[in-house]
Amino acid sequence: MNPEIHLAAHHLRAAELRAEADAHRLALAARRPAQDLRTRVGWTLVEVGLRLASVPPKPQIA
Incomplete structure (x- = not known):
């Protein structure tokens, strides 16, 4: 696999995980x-x- 494609996939997954964590944190706060x-x-x-x-x-x- 091309390292650049692997790095792009890693960045995309990291952004998805951050968005999911933010949504979870907001749901708990509400x-x-x-x-x-x-x-x-x-x-x-x-x-x-x-x-x-x-x-x-x-x-x-008594």
Whole structure:
């Protein structure tokens, strides 16, 4: 294979990989705020569920 063709193919593939990495990075950055909200709502639901599931202590008769 001609070295110049090999080098051109390498540059083309490197540019494709950089574009793919940029797209992936942008997709992750766009998704993070929703993930934070989802996490907070999830933990709030867990806390509410634990409060509903716990049995209140019985008063002690002295």
